Amino acid sequence: MADINYSIEKHIGVLSTSKNGWTKEVNIISWNNSKPKIDIRDWAPEHEKMGKGVTLNKEEAENLIELLKQELCD
16 A cells, blocks of 8 residues: 555644544645645544545535535525
């Protein structure tokens, strides 16, 4: 498996914390030195491990916000 490098450019916030201390976070992350994107995933307490997640570009994030607004406001 190829090495994956990442840099958390900005921590936006924590959505939840599990009993084992892992947090579901929203961050701006640069993966493999590419343009930073919005990232939602689980992280171990010191960010030494991560779970599967979803990465969104700006347009996808804006679309998600609109979809959630529609769903939550109906």
